[in-house]
Amino acid sequence: MSDKRIRVLIAKPGLDGHDRGAKIIARALRDAGMEVIYTGLRQTPEMIASAAVQEDVDVIGLSILSGAHNTLVPQLLNLLKQKGMSDVTVLLGGTIPEADIAGLKKAGVAEIFLPGTSTQNIVDFVRERATRK
Amino acid sequence: MSSDRQPTTRRAAGEKSSERASEFTTVSGYPIRGLYSAEDLSGWDPDRDLGLPGAPPYTRGIHPAMYRSRLWTMRQFAGFGSAADTNKRFRYLLSQGQAGLSVAFDLPTLMGYDSDHSHSEGEVGKCGVAISSLADMEALFDQIPLGNVSTSMTINSPAAILWAMYLAVAEDQGVDWKHLAGTLQNDILKEYIAQKEFIYPPKPSMRLVIDTIEFGARYTPRFNPISISGYHIREAGSTAIQELAFTLRDGIEYVEWGIRRGLAVDDFAPALSFFFNAHNDFFEEIAKYRAARRIWYKTMNERFGVKLARSSALRFHAQTAGCSLTAQQPYNNVVRTALQALAAVMGGAQSLHTNSLDEAWALPTEFAATLALRTQQILAHETGVANTADPLGGAYFVETLTNEMEDASWKYIRKIDEMGGMIAAIERGYPQREIADASYHYQVSVDRKEKIIVGVNDFTGEESPIDILRIDESVRGQQAEQLRKLRSERSSEEVARQLAALRKAAQGTENLMPHIYAAVKAYATLGEICDSLREVFGTHEEASIT
Numbered sequence: 001m002s003d004k005r006i007r008v009l010i011a012k013p014g015l016d017g018h019d020r021g022a023k024i025i026a027r028a029l030r031d032a033g034m035e036v037i038y039t040g041l042r043q044t045p046e047m048i049a050s051a052a053v054q055e056d057v058d059v060i061g062l063s064i065l066s067g068a069h070n071t072l073v074p075q076l077l078n079l080l081k082q083k084g085m086s087d088v089t090v091l092l093g094g095t096i097p098e099a100d101i102a103g104l105k106k107a108g109v110a111e112i113f114l115p116g117t118s119t120q121n122i123v124d125f126v127r128e129r130a131t132r133k
Numbered sequence: 134m135s136s137d138r139q140p141t142t143r144r145a146a147g148e149k150s151s152e153r154a155s156e157f158t159t160v161s162g163y164p165i166r167g168l169y170s171a172e173d174l175s176g177w178d179p180d181r182d183l184g185l186p187g188a189p190p191y192t193r194g195i196h197p198a199m200y201r202s203r204l205w206t207m208r209q210f211a212g213f214g215s216a217a218d219t220n221k222r223f224r225y226l227l228s229q230g231q232a233g234l235s236v237a238f239d240l241p242t243l244m245g246y247d248s249d250h251s252h253s254e255g256e257v258g259k260c261g262v263a264i265s266s267l268a269d270m271e272a273l274f275d276q277i278p279l280g281n282v283s284t285s286m287t288i289n290s291p292a293a294i295l296w297a298m299y300l301a302v303a304e305d306q307g308v309d310w311k312h313l314a315g316t317l318q319n320d321i322l323k324e325y326i327a328q329k330e331f332i333y334p335p336k337p338s339m340r341l342v343i344d345t346i347e348f349g350a351r352y353t354p355r356f357n358p359i360s361i362s363g364y365h366i367r368e369a370g371s372t373a374i375q376e377l378a379f380t381l382r383d384g385i386e387y388v389e390w391g392i393r394r395g396l397a398v399d400d401f402a403p404a405l406s407f408f409f410n411a412h413n414d415f416f417e418e419i420a421k422y423r424a425a426r427r428i429w430y431k432t433m434n435e436r437f438g439v440k441l442a443r444s445s446a447l448r449f450h451a452q453t454a455g456c457s458l459t460a461q462q463p464y465n466n467v468v469r470t471a472l473q474a475l476a477a478v479m480g481g482a483q484s485l486h487t488n489s490l491d492e493a494w495a496l497p498t499e500f501a502a503t504l505a506l507r508t509q510q511i512l513a514h515e516t517g518v519a520n521t522a523d524p525l526g527g528a529y530f531v532e533t534l535t536n537e538m539e540d541a542s543w544k545y546i547r548k549i550d551e552m553g554g555m556i557a558a559i560e561r562g563y564p565q566r567e568i569a570d571a572s573y574h575y576q577v578s579v580d581r582k583e584k585i586i587v588g589v590n591d592f593t594g595e596e597s598p599i600d601i602l603r604i605d606e607s608v609r610g611q612q613a614e615q616l617r618k619l620r621s622e623r624s625s626e627e628v629a630r631q632l633a634a635l636r637k638a639a640q641g642t643e644n645l646m647p648h649i650y651a652a653v654k655a656y657a658t659l660g661e662i663c664d665s666l667r668e669v670f671g672t673h674e675e676a677s678i679t
Contacts, residue, residue, distance in 0.1 A: 010679075014240070014255065014256060015240035015241065015243070015244050015246075015252060015253075015256050015330075016240060016260075017324075017328055017329030017330045018328075018329075018368075018369075019329060019369075019677075020368070020369050020370050020456070020572055022679075023569050023572070023573075023678075023679045024370075024572060024573055024576045026679040027569075027573050027679055028573075028576075030679075036679075038677055038679045039677075040674075040675065040677040041329055041675065041677070042244075042252075044252075066240055066256055066259055066260050067255075067256075067259035067260060067495070067496075067604065068240075068254075068255035068256045068259060069255075070255070070606075071254055071255025071256075072255055095493065095494065095495065097494050097495050097601055097603075098494070098598050099598075099601075114460050115458075115459065115460045115493050116459055116460055116461050116493075116586070116589040116590075118579070118580045118590070119576060119577075119580055120580055
């Protein structure tokens with residue numbers, strides 16, 4: 001695993017167009033030497049799951065600022081399970097109320113990064129998770 | 134003017150630096166010198182470059198007495214859940230002394246989908262109010278007399294349709310359209326550049342914008358058909374100079390399209406309004422607003438030869454910076470917002486929205502929204518800053534920064550002119566790339582603690598959760614039920630007839646507003662009208678730039 005580059009899919013599910021965070025994370029992970037695929041805007045959970053399979057990624061980073069996380073994230077996690085991709089690490093960033101965090105983690109999100117997180121923390125987390133496998 | 138001037142150092146040769154940093158920059162990374170003096174303003178002519186408030190080039194503001202004659206409009210953006218939920222919030226805000234309404238729509242509405250569309254799942258009523266038809270718009274303004282309030286609507290791709298719904302409610306209330314006051318955001322260019330809520334490709338989208346401008350010039354003289362917005366450009370991570378330059382270049386693009394339509398520039402230019410961000414860096418923001426007025430004055434006179442004074446006086450709304458709010462130590466956001474609002478007032482804003490302390494977590498609670506409104510009322514009535522026009526006029530630092538921001542903006546404007554205009558620049562990804570670079574560099578400087586954010590990368594401490602607004606997940610179900618009822622009760626023949634007429638008109642070149650209005654009156658839904666136009670115009674996909 002160590003000599004293979006970590007592959008990350010950065011995805012924007014739902015109708016939300018706020019892509020500042022997604023783009024910054026994509027660039028920070030790329031600058032840290034990872035292979036980053038950015039889906040672009042307005043991806044359905046189906047599109048994201050298919051892209052994850054096709055690109056054979058280790059990590060999926062979701063960015064949601066619209067409040068639709070409780071609907072979209074469980075849909076994606078189910079689809080990943082159906083496609084035999086439940087070992088993929090799923091991360092979430094955006095405007096996520098504290099009260100929703102426990103439920104999302106229980107559903108299978110590995111970590112939730114709130115506004116104000118440094119990109120280095122995210123790089124370190126991704127590297128640690130991806131090399132652990 | 135002063136762009137090539139070398140930074141001056143006021144320190145005697147050989148004197149050891151006692152400064153606490155090797156360089157001082159604004160939040161945008163723009164270098165600031167240790168002292169500004171008359172030397173920085175050599176070649177600057179106060180009669181030509183400054184003038185008086187209410188007089189060209191409007192650097193000091195667009196009214197002679199500024200806030201002594203009339204305070205800015207306190208206009209708090211609100212919208213969540215169903216039309217009935219938001220109607221309640223609107224009536225509360227009006228009862229608390231707010232002067233104008235500002236509607237936030239949910240993402241399905243912004244993207245032209247009905248609440249019961251599959252893409253709307255999880256999004257209905259979340260970021261704003263769900264409006265799928267004229268019936269929802271009627272509920273939104275129930276018991277609010279549209280002749281007595283001014284209403285701003287943050288809607289872009291489907292702006293013509295939501296505006297038609299608003300006009301229909303006004304007609305129903307018996308209000309003459311001539312008396313309607315308000316603003317449509319309707320700025321599609323900044324959607325491609327920054328906010329990304331676009332439906333159709335740029336050219337048919339521009340046609341819809343010009344249709345509303347033309348319709349407004351004829352029927353709604355007090356309604357601003359567009360609010361040319363830098364706010365979202367800045368929120369996407371641009372510098373203050375990029376916000377200023379891209380927004381004004383967007384303004385130029387709309388004027389050119391209006392003229393190409395055959396409109397006389399003085400017939401529509403006075404109705405063009407602007408919308409800027411009010412970010413953390415106090416003087417940079419003030420200089421930005423002052424430079425904006427001077428650039429617009431020069432542009433409208435020199436480039437477009439306007440005859441009316443009102444055609445070159447830039448009016449703007451300001452909103453404090455959402456992206457500056459922190460999830461950590463959220464009460465600090467009250468202080469940030471107050472200072473940002475102060476900058477907007479010192480810069481001569483015509484209307485202002487102050488953000489709420491809890492918006493890094495969710496839409497604001499009524500408590501937080503009230504505190505944000507109170508912040509403006511304290512500024513207006515307790516601080517004394519509204520007692521004189523342009524209190525900072527003539528300050529060496531402020532005037533120099535105003536000059537430098539103007540010069541830097543002209544460079545961007547010329548560059549975009551050379552590319553063939555803003556649509557050509559957008560198609561090349563030019564403004565998008567400039568913003569993405571600026572946004573990344575800012576994040577790097579925060580990660581390296583070159584820029585300090587209190588409570589985030591310094592001065593951190595214990596966090597305790599705050600109460601936040603939860604949106605009822607049942608809104609989508611209620612909306613779906615109402616839509617089912619609407620579709621069964623309206624005349625489907627009439628809807629089909631109006632949508633067919635709209636599609637036919639869209640294939641030609643005539644103004645689409647009368648057709649959209651007729652479809653809305655027949656209770657065709659937002660999604661049905663947008664789909665009809667999708668059939669003719671197609672949809673837009675962007676090439677992602679990271």
